[in-house]
Amino acid sequence: MHYLYAKDFAQWRAQARDMLARGLTPLDVAWEASEQQSFFTATLPPAPSSTIEINVPKTFLALAKTIACHRSDKRWDLLYQLLFRLHCGEKNLMHIPTDPLMYALLRMHKAIRRDAHKMKAFVRFKKIEDESGEHYIAWHEPDHRVTPMVAPFFSRRFSSMRWAVITPDDSAYWDGETLDYGPGLTRDAAPSGDALDALWRDYYRATFNPARIKLKMMKSEMPVRYWKNLPETKIIASMLAEAPERVEAMLAHTQAMPDSAESFLPVLRDLAHLREASKGCEGCELHRQATQTVFGEGPENARLMLIGEQPGDEEDKTGHPFTGPAGQLLDEALTFAGIRREEVYITNAVKHFRFLYKDSFRQHQSPSRYHIQACKPWLIGEIAAIKPQLIVCLGNSAARSLLGSGFTMKNGRGILHPHLPPVLATYHPAAILRAPAQERASLRTFMFDDIQHAARNINADSGNNKHRFGIE
Ligand code: URA
Ligand code: SF4
Numbered sequence: 001m002h003y004l005y006a007k008d009f010a011q012w013r014a015q016a017r018d019m020l021a022r023g024l025t026p027l028d029v030a031w032e033a034s035e036q037q038s039f040f041t042a043t044l045p046p047a048p049s050s051t052i053e054i055n056v057p058k059t060f061l062a063l064a065k066t067i068a069c070h071r072s073d074k075r076w077d078l079l080y081q082l083l084f085r086l087h088c089g090e091k092n093l094m095h096i097p098t099d100p101l102m103y104a105l106l107r108m109h110k111a112i113r114r115d116a117h118k119m120k121a122f123v124r125f126k127k128i129e130d131e132s133g134e135h136y137i138a139w140h141e142p143d144h145r146v147t148p149m150v151a152p153f154f155s156r157r158f159s160s161m162r163w164a165v166i167t168p169d170d171s172a173y174w175d176g177e178t179l180d181y182g183p184g185l186t187r188d189a190a191p192s193g194d195a196l197d198a199l200w201r202d203y204y205r206a207t208f209n210p211a212r213i214k215l216k217m218m219k220s221e222m223p224v225r226y227w228k229n230l231p232e233t234k235i236i237a238s239m240l241a242e243a244p245e246r247v248e249a250m251l252a253h254t255q256a257m258p259d260s261a262e263s264f265l266p267v268l269r270d271l272a273h274l275r276e277a278s279k280g281c282e283g284c285e286l287h288r289q290a291t292q293t294v295f296g297e298g299p300e301n302a303r304l305m306l307i308g309e310q311p312g313d314e315e316d317k318t319g320h321p322f323t324g325p326a327g328q329l330l331d332e333a334l335t336f337a338g339i340r341r342e343e344v345y346i347t348n349a350v351k352h353f354r355f356l357y358k359d360s361f362r363q364h365q366s367p368s369r370y371h372i373q374a375c376k377p378w379l380i381g382e383i384a385a386i387k388p389q390l391i392v393c394l395g396n397s398a399a400r401s402l403l404g405s406g407f408t409m410k411n412g413r414g415i416l417h418p419h420l421p422p423v424l425a426t427y428h429p430a431a432i433l434r435a436p437a438q439e440r441a442s443l444r445t446f447m448f449d450d451i452q453h454a455a456r457n458i459n460a461d462s463g464n465n466k467h468r469f470g471i472e
Contacts (some may be wrong), residue, residue, distance in 0.1 A: 001028060001029070001030060002019070002024065002028060002029045002030070002044065003029075003030050003031075003032050004019075004029060004030070004031050004032065004076075005031065005032050005033075005034065005035045006031055006076055007035075008068065009064065009065055009068035011310055012031070012068065012076050012079065013064075015079050016076075016079070016083055017054060018047065019080070020052070020054060020083065020084065020087055021047050021048055021051070021052045022044055022045045022046065022048075023045060024044075024045070025084060026077065026080050026081045026084050029077075029080065030077060030078070030366075031076030031077055032073075033073040033074075041069055052059050054083075054087055055086075055087070056083065056086045056087070057086070057091075057094060059094055059267060059268065059269075060082070060083070060086060060094065061178050062267065063082075063094070063105065063109060063174070063267045064083075065081075066109055066112055066113075066149075066267075067079055067105060067108055067109060067112070069112050069144050069145045069146050069148075069149060070108045070111070070112055070144050070145075071143065071144050071145065072108065078101065078104060078105055078108075079105075081101055082094075082101060082102075082105065085101070086210070088437065094267075094268060095268060095269070095270070106267065107116070107156050109267055111143070111264050112144050113143065113264070114145060114264055115142050115143045115144045115146050115195065116142075116146045116149050116150050116284070118142070118143075119140055119142050119146055119147075119150045120150055120153055120154075122140070123138045123140050123154070123165060124138055125137065125158075125161075125163055126137045126138065133162075134162075135161070135162040135163060135164070136158070136161055136162070136164070137163065137164050137166065138163070138164070138165045138166070138167075139166050139167075139187060140165060140166070140167050141167060141168060141187075142167055142169075142280075145169050145170070146173050146182075147165065147167055147169065147170050147171070147181070148170075148181065150165075151165065151172035151174075151179055151181070152179065153259075153260075154172070154174065155174045155179050157259065158174070159174075159176070159461045160176060161174070161176070162174065162175050162176055164171070166184075166185050167183070168184045168186065168187075169184040170182065170183060170184050171183065171184060171185060187352060193335075223356050225471060259283070259284065259370070259373075259374050259375050260283050260373070260377060261278075261281050261283030261284070261375055261376070261377045261378050262283070262377045263283075263372055264277060264278070264280060264281040264282065264283055264377075265277060265377050265378070265381055269381050269384060269385060270300070270385055271300050271382070271385045271386070272315040272425060273296045274295070274378065274381045274385060275296075275383065278293045278295045278351060278378055279292070279293050279295075281293055281303050281351065281352075281378070283374045283375065283377070284352075284370070284371050284374035284375065286350065286352035286353070286354050286367070286371055287352050288318055289352075289353075289355070290311075290352040290353040290354075290355075291317060291319075291353070291356075292315045292316065293319075293351045294311035294315050294316065294319055294320065294348065294351055294352070294353070295321075295351060295378070296321060296345055296346060296347025296348070296382050297320060297321055297345070297346055297347070298342075298343075298344055298345030298346055298347075298386075299342070299343065299345065299384075300385065301458075302343060302344050302345035302385060302386055302388055303343075303344075303388055303389040303390070304339065304343070304344045304345070304388055304389065304390055304391075304392065304454065304455070304458055305343065305344065305345045305346075305347070305382070305383065305386055305388035305390070305391045305392070305459045306330070306344055306345070306347070306391075306392045306394060307347055307348065307349055307379065307391060307392070307393050307394060307398035307399060307401075307402070308321065308322060308346070308347070308348045308349070308394045308395065308428065309348060309349055309350065309366065309367065309394070309395050309397040309398060309428060309430075310349065310350035310351070310352070310353060310354060310366075310367050310371075310397070311348060311351070311352070311353045312324045312326065312353065312364060312430070313353065313355070313364065314327075314338070314361050315327075315353065316353035316355075316362075321346050321347060322346055323349055325430070325433060326428070326429040326430040326433065327429075329429035329432060329444075330346075330394070330396040330429045332448075332453045333429070333447055333448045334421060334451065336448045336451070336452060337448070337451045337452040337455040338452075338455060339451075340454050341357050345382070345386050345388065346462055347379065347382055348398070349367070349372050349375065349376075349379060349397045349401045350367040350371050350372055350375045350397070351375055351378055354366070354371065354376075366397065367397060369400070369405065372384050372397055372400065372401045373401075376401055379401060379402075384419075387421070388421055389421055389422075389457075389458050389459060390416075390421055390422050390423075390424065390454055390457055390458055391421055391422070391423045391448070392424050392425070392426065392451060392454045393423060393424070393425040393426070394425075394426060394427070394428045394429065395425075395427065395428025395430075395431060396408075396409065396428075397428075398425070399412065399423075399425035402419070403417055403419075407425065409425070409427065412425055413426055413427070413450065414426060414446065414449070414450045415444070416457060421459075422457070424450060424453065424454045424457075426446065426450035426451065427443050427446060427447045427450075429447065431443070432444050432447060
């Protein structure tokens, strides 16, 4: 038996490759919790003279990097078992969640993901001011070593602030430009202890400009939709005059809203796993009010994919996309184009219904750019799983999600945008139903013709287009 020690994923990976090349099985090696315990009981078998090819699916790397954050001392052994079995030809192993090894790893993965979310939601920064200006410090005790997973999220969210997140394992520092990692500290060093203050000053003394940073912070941290109805100059002036507590409250509020579905996506991203995982998505605040996640529907080998905006009142109740009035008009358009609904994949840019109560009526509200962005990982996951030949975006929300915020119906409708797969945008059926009576017929004709145009650009013989894919 050979006893090894890895301090991080990169070290484990190098060792694992070496052990595999020497033909050592999981029974021959063990990774120990500390460096002192690592030793070789026997001479290692020789390494092969040429490098061996290790073929593992891409998902292995993603899973392994996450598992590396788990606190269990067993993590490296389990990963070596997985690597070994994949290498020995169990190509499908990662798609068998009931295999005991996969079961254990997926549970660990889930625990880490949950912990990363807790960190995003519960970290509270404390403001500290000194002669170098203001900075924010948070102390957090994660269950797993998730700081490197979450720190980039904080640097995006609080990009203009200088902050530090301190944990017992490690610490992350952001100076407005660069993310740095340092050693773990004890609780009494954070957030107001002298040691931490000194540490902080060392990092940030040079670059601070309070006026600039404060203003930028307001702009980047306060969701713009909260102040869109007020003249910008007025709100910024009053913001600058706000008490610091107000700023704190605002920060706490934005922190409580993780801004992406990304970390809710499953390791295995086939349609069934994506759909199942989407039920638990809390990637933006829309899940709180809506009844359920409305995921896309249709065959996994669909050649055409249709993307709407978000579920409506009816879809929120049924759980299926386009089951209300807009869905009926869409069905007519599909029939006109000679397509059966069962052969297309239909989904939405946003998977939860956004609405406002008006009396007892749930009034549809368009999702904001923020929701569309937060929900986009699901859409990308669906596109990657289906690999359609062509995508039709119904309405501006879906079109802007894929074609960029500059998209307009006026200039971009009805043409095949040269993406992989190509994207065509047209009017949303609900927009047609809402349009003034005199415009309705012509909008309807445009939409029907556009969908027919899309249908004609699908190659009926070649099945779907698994090799051509690249939308991000
Ligand atoms: N409108 C949409 O965009 N999607 C639906 O599922 C229903 C109405
Ligand atoms: Fe998640 Fe999308 Fe629902 Fe937001 S709208 S909670 S990102 S599924």
